[in-house]
Amino acid sequence: MNKAHIYESAEKYVRRFGTRDPFAIADGLGIEVLFRNDFAKLKGLYRVIQRNRFIFLNNNLPEQVQTLVCAHELGHDAHHRDLADDSPFREYVLYSMNTRPEYEANLFAASLLLPDNEVHEYAREGYDVVQISAMMNTDINLMLIKMGDMNSRGYSFNTAYTPLSDFLGR
Numbered sequence: 001m002n003k004a005h006i007y008e009s010a011e012k013y014v015r016r017f018g019t020r021d022p023f024a025i026a027d028g029l030g031i032e033v034l035f036r037n038d039f040a041k042l043k044g045l046y047r048v049i050q051r052n053r054f055i056f057l058n059n060n061l062p063e064q065v066q067t068l069v070c071a072h073e074l075g076h077d078a079h080h081r082d083l084a085d086d087s088p089f090r091e092y093v094l095y096s097m098n099t100r101p102e103y104e105a106n107l108f109a110a111s112l113l114l115p116d117n118e119v120h121e122y123a124r125e126g127y128d129v130v131q132i133s134a135m136m137n138t139d140i141n142l143m144l145i146k147m148g149d150m151n152s153r154g155y156s157f158n159t160a161y162t163p164l165s166d167f168l169g170r
Helices: 003-017 022-029 063-079 100-113 116-124 129-135 140-152
Strands: 032-036 044-049 052-058
Touching (some): 003 022, 003 140, 022 032, 022 100, 044 063, 063 100, 116 140
16 A cells, blocks of 8 residues: 555544544444443454454553544544454553554544644744654654654655654554
């Protein structure tokens, strides 16, 4: 799957549902989001059970992380549903971007949660990636994924950092 297709699929959801809120989008798609208190290290997972789609989230995570994980799991729904039929994505293992599905889900989350125009505006005003991440209340690694994707689409951000491959697994 190419990066442009992943970006476009996230933008399609934003246009369709009029929001970047992954919980509202999941609801609109008929995906049931369930919060679990019994997840120790697991942040979330996506699973299809008897043709019903579910996102399970760790209820003990901060709201910002729950939002990010929900967006990530929506990426699995949009692009990897066939992989979730019989075996759930076990995120404590697969949040590494060394696997293609996890990188694609992270790219989808970055595309969904972080609008191009806002990222570009902050950069034009002279803010660096760390400052932009803080102002947009997001993980720096997700911002690095976003800026890298935007660079591949013609922007020219100077990103001196490389995102950690397992940032959601930490």
